[in-house]
Amino acid sequence: MSRYIAVAGIHGELKKLNSLLSKIRIRSDDIFIFLGDYIDRGPNSKEVVDRVIELSKHNQCIFLIGASEYTMLNLKNDKYFKWIFENYGGPATIKSYGSYENIMKIHGDFYRNLNLYCFTEKYFFVHAGINPCIPLDDQDETNLLYIGWNFIDSFFNLPQKIIFAHTNFQSPYILPDKIGIDLGCGIYPQSPLCALILDNGKEKFVYSD
Ligand SMILES: [Mn+2]
Numbered sequence: 001m002s003r004y005i006a007v008a009g010i011h012g013e014l015k016k017l018n019s020l021l022s023k024i025r026i027r028s029d030d031i032f033i034f035l036g037d038y039i040d041r042g043p044n045s046k047e048v049v050d051r052v053i054e055l056s057k058h059n060q061c062i063f064l065i066g067a068s069e070y071t072m073l074n075l076k077n078d079k080y081f082k083w084i085f086e087n088y089g090g091p092a093t094i095k096s097y098g099s100y101e102n103i104m105k106i107h108g109d110f111y112r113n114l115n116l117y118c119f120t121e122k123y124f125f126v127h128a129g130i131n132p133c134i135p136l137d138d139q140d141e142t143n144l145l146y147i148g149w150n151f152i153d154s155f156f157n158l159p160q161k162i163i164f165a166h167t168n169f170q171s172p173y174i175l176p177d178k179i180g181i182d183l184g185c186g187i188y189p190q191s192p193l194c195a196l197i198l199d200n201g202k203e204k205f206v207y208s209d
Pocket residue numbers: 009011037066166
């Protein structure tokens with residue numbers, strides 16, 4: 001049975017991504033699920049996207065959209081997203097690509113094809129969470145990509161356990177119905193990048209240096 005490997009927000013930290021991947025003894029049938037936030041803050045946004053695209057040539061990869069990518073894709077038409085991008089690490093992304101125009105020129109297909117969520121029989125993967133007041137089918141991007149404690153503090157009686165990032169914790173935040181795996185990679189220099197390996201009912205965490 002294939003393992004599912006969920007990876008939290010990378011935020012341009014190529015060294016941590018490579019360190020994490022080197023610590024996972026990757027099998028050819030492993031399926032990676034990236035929870036978004038490839039870019040912003042860290043020094044190597046472009047290289048991080050190159051690296052995960054490279055990985056997808058060897059392993060099945062599901063790429064979810066994160067708050068950073070959604071903000072970047074929408075800032076041209078929205079003053080609020082423009083402000084968020086400029087103040088939450090966007091300039092590092094522009095530096096990495098050389099210019100804003102280059103982002104879509106170089107990796108437009110990648111960014112346009114990101115998924116909002118995905119799920120297996122036992123797990124539901126999403127960047128930030130689910131709005132507890134809205135039916136699953138009616139959730140829009142801003143619910144799934146930006147929600148915080150309103151989601152975390154609500155109990156979800158779904159068939160799947162929810163695996164999420166966005167809100168960061170010092171260690172994986174494990175509740176009966178959900179697991180947060182974002183440990184602040186890209187925000188704090190000492191924070192590792194975290195992967196959750198789902199292996200036939202077992203849940204195991206792996207951390208970058
Ligand atoms: Mn993030």
